[in-house]
Amino acid sequence: MNASKPEPTDVSPENARNLLVDLVSIPSPSGEERQAAERLVEFFTANGREAWIDEVGNVRAPADDAVLLTSHVDTVPGEIPVEVRAADADDLEAEVAREEGEDVLWGRGSVDATGPLAAMAVAAVRTGVSFVGVVGEETNSRGARHLAVDREEPDAVVNGEPSGATGITLGYRGFLAGTYVATSESGHTSRPEPNAIQHAVDWWTAVEDAFADDEYHPVFERVTAKPVDVDGGSSEDGLSVETTLDVQLRVPPSLTAEAVRETAEAELEIGTVSWAEPIPPVMESPRTEVARAFRAAIRQQDADPRLLRKTGTSDMNIYAGSWDCPMVTYGPGNSDLDHAPNERLSLAEFDCAVSVLETVAADLSGDTQ
C-alpha cells in the first residue's frame, strides 16, 4: 500500500521517551504482542495517523513509502524490572552510557528491539513516512514473512535492531534449522553396534568437520553449525533407541542455504533430517542512497558512522529475499545486551537515534532538515 504522505506531526522529546517507557513496560514476548501493538496504534492515531493491527498482529501505519521504517514488537521472555537509573561506572565500561549520571532505562526489550521500534514510530510520525511493527521476529519471523508478501515494495527499508546510534548494519548471515531423527533396535549396551544416539553424534561431528574453517577467517564468512536441542534414549516400549537432534546453521553470503543443506545431507548415513524454510543471507552495498543518508545523518550528530555486518540473522534477511529496494538495519542500543538479564538503554542514545532516523527519513522523502 502506498498511501499519500500525511502532514508531519511534532512529537515532543518527552512524549517520545514516554512511548519508549510504555512499550518496554508492557510484556510482549513472541505470541503475546497484542497489548504493545495496541499502544503503538494509539500513538499513531493520537498523532493524526491511520494505523491498525493486521491479520497476523503487525501494526501497520502506511504513509510516504520513500522509506519504510519497521522493527519488531516482540521480545524474548524474561522479566527485568522497568526503571530509569542514573548511569554508573559499569554502564560506561559496558559502553551503554557516555557519562555517569545520564538516564538509563532498564527493561526487557529496551535494546532488542523496543528501543529501535519506539524510535522509528516517533521518526515516522515526525516525517510522515511509512511504519510497520512486526510480530514474531524472535521465533519464526511470521510478521515479516507476512509483510513481505502482503505489501508493495517501498523505495527503501530501514529495519530496526540495535546497531548503536552511530552504527549502520549492512549484512546478516542466513539461517537454516533442521531436525535429525534416528531409530535403532534396542540391544545390550555391551554390544559394539552403534545405536541411534551414536548415529546422531556421528552425523553431527561429520557436519561440523565439513564446515570447519580457519579460525582467522572472519566468522561472518563462515558457516557456524550449532546443535540447539537433543533428546534420546529407549522408546516407551523398550524395543528401540530413538534420538532427535535440533540443529541450526548460519549461512554466509558466499553460500546459499540450499548449498549448506546439501553439504549437511551429504554426511548423512543413517537417520533423516527435516529442514525448516531457510532464511537467505543478505549483504547490502554501503553505496546505496539509504546508507549514504545514514552516514550524513550520523555525522550531523558530530559522530563517526560505523558500518557493520552481523553474524546473526534478522528480519532484514526476509525483506531482502522478497524486495529489491536498498535497505539497512539501524537502532539504538548495544547488541551485547540482546536477550541479557541486564538489558538497558541510554535515553540520550535513544534521543540521538530518533534524530538520526528523522534526518534520514526527511532526506529520503525529499525534505531537508
Add this chain to the structure above:
Amino acid sequence: MTECVECGADVALHDDLEVGEIVDCTTCGAELEVVDTAPPVLERAPELEEDWGE
C-alpha cells in the same frame, strides 16, 4: 577536484555531490567518503566491522 587523503592524488568529483556519498580514488583505490560539499572534503570511508547477534 580535491586531494585523496590516502595518497594525495587528485580525485575528480561530479557536480551534484552529496554528503555521505562514497567515491573512489582512481590512483590508489581508496574508498573515500564525502563529509562536506562546499568546498568538498573527503575522509577515508568507514571499514566494515564484524559484530554479533541481530
